[in-house]
Amino acid sequence: DTGVSQDPRHKITKRGQNVTFRCDPISEHNRLYWYRQTLGQGPEFLTYFQNEAQLEKSRLLSDRFSAERPKGSFSTLEIQRTEQGDSAMYLCASSTGQATPEAGELFFGEGSRLTVL
Amino acid sequence: SQQGEEDPQALSIQEGENATMNCSYKTSINNLQWYRQNSGRGLVHLILIRSNEREKHSGRLRVTLDTSKKSSSLLITASRAADTASYFCATAPSGGSYIPTFGRGTSLIVHP
Numbered sequence: 001d002t003g004v005s006q007d008p009r010h011k012i013t014k015r016g017q018n019v020t021f022r023c024d025p026i027s028e029h030n031r032l033y034w035y036r037q038t039l040g041q042g043p044e045f046l047t048y049f050q051n052e053a054q055l056e057k058s059r060l061l062s063d064r065f066s067a068e069r070p071k072g073s074f075s076t077l078e079i080q081r082t083e084q085g086d087s088a089m090y091l092c093a094s095s096t097g098q099a100t101p102e103a104g105e106l107f108f109g110e111g112s113r114l115t116v117l
Numbered sequence: 118s119q120q121g122e123e124d125p126q127a128l129s130i131q132e133g134e135n136a137t138m139n140c141s142y143k144t145s146i147n148n149l150q151w152y153r154q155n156s157g158r159g160l161v162h163l164i165l166i167r168s169n170e171r172e173k174h175s176g177r178l179r180v181t182l183d184t185s186k187k188s189s190s191l192l193i194t195a196s197r198a199a200d201t202a203s204y205f206c207a208t209a210p211s212g213g214s215y216i217p218t219f220g221r222g223t224s225l226i227v228h229p
Contacts, residue, residue, distance in 0.1 A: 004159075031215060042205050042219035043160065056216065091159060105150065106207075106217060108159035 002026060004109035006092050012115045013082055020078045021112040025094030032075050033106065034067055035091040036060065043091055049075060082116045089113050121149075121206040121220035129226045136193040138223040140206030141186075149182055149189050150207045150217060160205065163191075168211065198229040 005024045013019050025032050030051050035043035046065070047057045051072035061067075064082075069075040079086055090113075093106040121142040130136055140149065148167045152160040166173045166182045166189065173180045179192040193200055203224050207217035 033216070035219075040221070042221045045216055045218060048216055050215070093160075104148075105162045105165055106152075106160070107162070108152075110159045111157075113157075 004092055004094055004107050006090075006109035006112050008112060009110060010113045010115075012117065014117050015082060015084060017082055018078065018080045019082055019114060020076055021090050021092075021114075023075045023077070023092030023094075023109060024073075025075070025092070026107055029094035029096055029107070030072065031095045032069055033093045033095075034075070034077050035093065037089045037091055037111070038087075046077070046090075079114075082114075084116045087114055087116045121208050121218065123204070123206055123220045123223040125223060126221070127224045127226075129228065130196060132196060132198055132227055132229050134196055134227075136196050136200070136225055136227070138191045138204050138225070140189045140191070140208075140220060142189075142206075142208045142220075143187065144208075145211040146184070146208045147211050148209055149180075150209075151178075151180060151189075151191050152205045152207060152219075154203045154205065154222070156202075163204075193225075196225075196227045198227050201225060201227050 007022045032049040034046040037043045045058050047067045049069040064080045067077045089111040091111045093108045121140045124139045150165045151163045154160045164175050166180050177194045182189045203222040205219050205222045207219045
């Protein structure tokens with residue numbers, strides 16, 4: 001399977017614990033995005049990488065959130081000191097971004113669902 | 118913040134009927150994209166229409182874009198039960214934005 005993969009698919013944790021999600025994008029894609037989606041809502045942008053550089057972060061990404069993309073390959077999203085409000089689906093997407101400078105088709109993973117008790 | 122807003126929020130139709138969903142947005146855009154999401158799954162890209170295009174077709178899908186009204190519509194013809202899903206529009210503001218911004222979506226139920 002050469003699509004975007006996310007791990008774990010489901011995570012249940014207690015409030016105050018740290019969690020980390022991993023995303024493996026399609027190998028030739030240089031752009032990688034993280035979105036958060038709550039029930040009944042559309043995906044909300046969190047952050048975006050062009051290769052290994054984190055180029056933009058949403059104000060939704062509080063200081064408890066950190067994302068990395070070492071060597072421009074896989075990415076991790078860590079949430080420290082989780083709160084119940086962090087419960088959501090965390091979606092990763094990648095795109096080529098080579099043909100045009102504008103945003104093109106995103107390829108999404110199946111998401112990592114976080115439940116904070 | 119949500120740039121695009123879909124309408125209606127929910128749509129229930131019978132198999133074989135056409136389904137029309139609308140998307141309105143606020144700022145000038147480079148392109149507008151439609152995505153589909155089955156319950157609990159990731160999003161799947163359906164179609165992209167650029168700001169200088171007015172209509173685009175892909176199989177049973179027809180997308181229109183009216184930049185003067187800042188709106189788009191997605192038409193699914195001859196719907197099937199398998200089309201049951203949530204549909205989202207995503208806009209990329211003009212000025213070289215790399216970040217598609219999604220609306221809240223339309224939940225479509227197609228009854229067999």
